[in-house]
Every structure is written in C-alpha cells, then in structure tokens.
Amino acid sequence: MELKTPLYDVHIAEGGKIVPFAGYLLPVQYKTGVVAEHMAVREKAGLFDVSHMGEITFTGPTALKTLNHILTNDFTGMKTGRVRYSVMCNERGGCVDDVLVYKFGEEEYLVVVNASNRHKDYAHMAANVLEGTEIRDISDAVAQVAIQGPAAPAIMAKLLPAESIPQKYYTAIREVKIDGMSCMISRTGYTGENGYEIYTACGNAENLWKTLRAAGEEYGLIPCGLGARDTLRLEAAMPLYGHEMDEDITPLEAGLGFGVKLGKEEFIGRDALIAAGEPRRVRVGLAVTGRGIIREHQDVFIGDELIGHSTSGTHCPYLGKAVAMALVDAAHAATGTAVEADVRGRRVAAEIVPLPFYVKKDQ
Amino acid sequence: MANIPADLKYTKSHEWVKEEDGLLVVGLTDFAATALGDIVFIRLPEAGEEVTAGESFAEVESVKAVSDVFSPATGKVAEVNEALNDAPEAVNEDPYGAWLIKIAGTEATDELLDASAYEAVCAAEEDA
Numbered sequence: 001m002e003l004k005t006p007l008y009d010v011h012i013a014e015g016g017k018i019v020p021f022a023g024y025l026l027p028v029q030y031k032t033g034v035v036a037e038h039m040a041v042r043e044k045a046g047l048f049d050v051s052h053m054g055e056i057t058f059t060g061p062t063a064l065k066t067l068n069h070i071l072t073n074d075f076t077g078m079k080t081g082r083v084r085y086s087v088m089c090n091e092r093g094g095c096v097d098d099v100l101v102y103k104f105g106e107e108e109y110l111v112v113v114n115a116s117n118r119h120k121d122y123a124h125m126a127a128n129v130l131e132g133t134e135i136r137d138i139s140d141a142v143a144q145v146a147i148q149g150p151a152a153p154a155i156m157a158k159l160l161p162a163e164s165i166p167q168k169y170y171t172a173i174r175e176v177k178i179d180g181m182s183c184m185i186s187r188t189g190y191t192g193e194n195g196y197e198i199y200t201a202c203g204n205a206e207n208l209w210k211t212l213r214a215a216g217e218e219y220g221l222i223p224c225g226l227g228a229r230d231t232l233r234l235e236a237a238m239p240l241y242g243h244e245m246d247e248d249i250t251p252l253e254a255g256l257g258f259g260v261k262l263g264k265e266e267f268i269g270r271d272a273l274i275a276a277g278e279p280r281r282v283r284v285g286l287a288v289t290g291r292g293i294i295r296e297h298q299d300v301f302i303g304d305e306l307i308g309h310s311t312s313g314t315h316c317p318y319l320g321k322a323v324a325m326a327l328v329d330a331a332h333a334a335t336g337t338a339v340e341a342d343v344r345g346r347r348v349a350a351e352i353v354p355l356p357f358y359v360k361k362d363q
Numbered sequence: 364m365a366n367i368p369a370d371l372k373y374t375k376s377h378e379w380v381k382e383e384d385g386l387l388v389v390g391l392t393d394f395a396a397t398a399l400g401d402i403v404f405i406r407l408p409e410a411g412e413e414v415t416a417g418e419s420f421a422e423v424e425s426v427k428a429v430s431d432v433f434s435p436a437t438g439k440v441a442e443v444n445e446a447l448n449d450a451p452e453a454v455n456e457d458p459y460g461a462w463l464i465k466i467a468g469t470e471a472t473d474e475l476l477d478a479s480a481y482e483a484v485c486a487a488e489e490d491a
Contacts, residue, residue: 028427029400029427033400033401034400034401034425034426034427035401035403035426038426227400227426227427231426291404291406291448292404292406292424293403293404293424293429295429314426315403315404315424315426317401317426322403322404344422344429346406
C-alpha cells in the first residue's frame with residue numbers, strides 16, 4: 001500500500017503520471033515529459049515534490065557525539081545554520097544510507113534520509129544512539145519541495161527579503177515565512193544546479209506549491225517528476241542509494257571519501273574501512289562511444305575480462321549523449337580506458353571519463 | 364485519448380501496420396510513443412534480416428526505460444527507416460509518419476486489429 005504525499009491531488013491536477021516509488025505515489029513526469037523538465041532545470045527552473053524524503057531529529061546534550069558515532073563525517077565545530085553531507089555505515093563499512101545533516105543549535109540537529117531507507121535507518125539509529133540523545137522520526141509531518149535551476153534565486157527573491165534566503169551552498173535558514181507559512185529554506189539540491197529545498201508542515205504544502213508556481217511562471221518554472229530528478233542527478237554524477245552505494249559497497253569505493261573522516265576517534269564502520277585499505281574497486285564515469293544506452297546492472301568488460309558493472313545510466317538530455325556510472329576494478333579505472341558493456345547480450349563501447357559529466361556554469 | 368487512424372491495422376502490443384506496394388509498413392502507435400515518453404534511441408534491424416510474427420525486431424529506449432517492438436508478421440526486412448538513427452524523437456512527434464521497417468515476403472501475420480478493436484485495447488490498459 002503506497003502512501004500519498006500531501007501534494008498528491010496537486011500532481012493529478014497538474015497532469016502528473018503517477019507511479020509507486022519508495023512506498024509513495026509520486027509523479028514520474030508531467031505532460032511536458034522528462035526531457036523538457038530536465039532542460040527547464042538546466043536553463044530556467046523546475047519544481048519537485050520531495051515530501052517522500054525522511055526527516056529524523058537528534059536532540060539532547062550528546063546529540064553531537066551520537067552523530068559523530070553513527071555517521072562518517074565529522075560534525076565537530078559545525079556552525080548553526082550549516083548543512084553537511086554524510087554516509088551512515090554498517091560495521092562492515094558498507095553504506096546503510098547517505099544523509100544530509102542540518103545544525104539548528106548545539107543540541108539540535110535534523111537528519112534527512114532517503115525515503116526507501118527511512119525505517120531501516122531509524123532502527124539503525126535507535127540501536128546505536130548514545131544516552132542523552134533523543135531521536136524522533138518526524139517524516140509524516142513534514143512536506144518538502146525543491147525549486148531548482150538558474151532562475152530559482154530570482155523566483156525566491158520575489159517572495160522573500162534577501163536576509164530570509166540562504167546565500168551560500170549548504171546553508172539553511174529556519175523560521176522563514178512564505179505567504180504566512182512557516183518554512184525552513186535550504187540551499188541544497190539533487191540536480192547539480194542552483195536551488196533550494198523548502199521544508200514545511202504538510203498542511204502548508206499545497207499552498208506553498210501554488211505560491212512557488214505562480215511566482216515562477218514568468219521565469220519558465222515548470223513542475224518536474226522523478227524521471228527528470230534521476231536524469232539530472234545522473235548528469236551531475238550525484239550518487240543514488242541502491243545504485244552507486246548499498247550495504248555491500250563502501251563510501252570509499254563509491255567515491256564519497258570527502259564525507260568520510262577516518263581521522264575521527266571512532267565511528268561505526270571505521271575499523272572495517274581502515275582494515276580494507278585502498279579500495280579495490282572505484283566509481284567511474286562512462287561515456288558511451290558506441291550505439292546504445294548503458295543502464296544499471298550491466299557487466300563492464302575490457303575484451304573478455306569482466307572489470308565491474310554499471311550502477312546507473314541513461315541518455316542525458318542536456319549533454320545530448322548516453323552516460324553511465326560504473327563500479328570497476330581500481331586497476332582498470334584510468335580516464336580514457338576503452339571498455340564495453342553487455343547490454344542485453346550486445347556489446348556497447350564506452351570510455352572511462354572523469355566525473356561529474358555536467359558542471360553548472362558560473363552565474 | 365490517443366490518436367488511432369481508422370485506415371491502419373494494429374497489434375495488441377501497440378504496433379501499427381499498413382500495406383504499401385506489396386510491403387508491410389510497421390511503426391509504433393501514438394499510445395505506445397506517449398506511454399514510453401521521450402524516445403532517445405532505437406535499435407533497428409538491418410535490411411535482409413528475418414523477422415518473426417510476435418517476436419521482437421527492435422528496441423526503443425526512452426529516458427526512462429527500454430521496450431521491445433514486436434513484429435506483426437514473419438518475413439524479411441526490406442527497408443529500414445535509417446533517419447531514426449539520428450532523430451529517434453520523430454516517433455514521438457509523428458508516430459504514424461515515422462515508420463520503423465518495411466517487411467517483404469510476408470508469410471504469417473499476427474492477429475491484426477482494426478482501429479475500434481485497438482482503441483478498446485488502449486482503453487483497457489489505461490484503466491489497468
């Protein structure tokens with residue numbers, strides 16, 4: 001039984017094509033289609049319902065210590081109003097999930113998790129929380145929309161004074177009022193573009209959506225579905241749980257070492273990551289040079305030698321070409337290496353290229 | 364509702380068929396093209412290849428997924444619409460103009476539907 005987000009009726013009214021995803025009924029696309037929605041975010045702006053994401057609060061005198069214990073990044077010295085990416089590892093060093101951590105005060109944090117992992121994450125957190133930290137899953141009370149694209153700052157500026165809009169990437173401002181609705185605005189996203197993720201109470205979601213749609217109309221803002229969210233994150237080479245990482249892939253193999261602080265005193269999975277040493281397989285980019293599209297779970301070869309498998313792949317609308325990400329043997333991961341993927345029994349040629357595939361232009 | 368021209372024949376798997384100069388011209392219906400979404404790649408057979416009624420002869424990839432295209436008849440590929448190699452989106456834009464292949468020497472054909480029977484197939488799938 002799939003749940004509806006508070007914006008379900010809005011998606012129907014907007015012409016959304018609804019599919020089940022991570023336990024929720026969400027639009028995979030609207031009438032405009034994935035390509036037009038993808039291009040809107042690269043060139044103008046797009047609006048996404050991401051209310052399915054999970055939100056878990058960490059409060060109390062040991063909240064910081066708990067986060068440093070269960071997450072791979074280091075939150076010591078983090079300033080209030082900042083956002084930090086992290087992985088949560090199991091004892092074997094595999095990824096339980098990847099998360100965003102918001103700091104609201106010395107004893108008050110918010111951890112945003114993937115919808116598909118919400119219950120697993122909460123159980124893992126509850127089993128490892130330190131005395132003096134209270135955790136609470138508030139996901140069902142929180143709606144989230146993402147406004148992404150080069151026009152997003154101008155659209156927000158129509159609705160809010162400058163001091164209410166976070167200016168720096170990975171910062172957030174709480175207690176902002178949009179049309180009287182209490183919101184938290186975060187300068188983050190999953191598209192590789194400028195933009196914001198806005199959190200509010202479920203009861204405000206519909207009005208917030210309509211307010212943003214109206215403000216964005218003159219800038220070409222359109223609603224965007226899960227299809228464009230996936231092609232956008234892939235073009236920007238952002239990892240997706242269950243593809244680039246899972247319980248058997250370490251964050252170091254997934255190329256997420258920037259969010260893993262092995263120098264920290266301890267965290268769950270640290271010993272296993274140190275014992276494993278240099279990763280024997282790594283995440284790389286593949287640019288398709290042959291004819292076809294490489295998608296996930298396709299074997300990657302050099303000649304007859306199996307060197308790994310693809311984790312995600314599609315035709316990227318903005319780049320206008322097919323790309324994929326793959327997990328391959330570290331010995332065969334050099335940029336420029338010619339490889340082939342087995343696409344339903346047919347070999348498709350590709351070349352290892354640096355990540356990300358797309359970097360936004362300076363604005 | 365999808366566009367279903369009355370002068371064509373259809374398969375249950377959403378191919379359209381018409382006879383032209385002794386050949387069977389095959390394409391994807393508007394319903395199929397809309398369901399697939401933006402088409403970005405089509406793998407077509409080569410002229411001279413054998414095709415079999417009810418079996419896949421091409422793959423159509425949209426940004427979302429890959430789908431097989433099934434042959435309405437057994438025969439030999441006489442002609443391939445090579446323009447689709449560079450412009451697969453033509454199938455979205457003009458599904459009844461952007462044919463995929465023409466089949467010669469047709470032996471057996473799959474069960475072909477007229478427009479009203481095909482419309483019922485689409486309606487049933489939309490309700491599913």
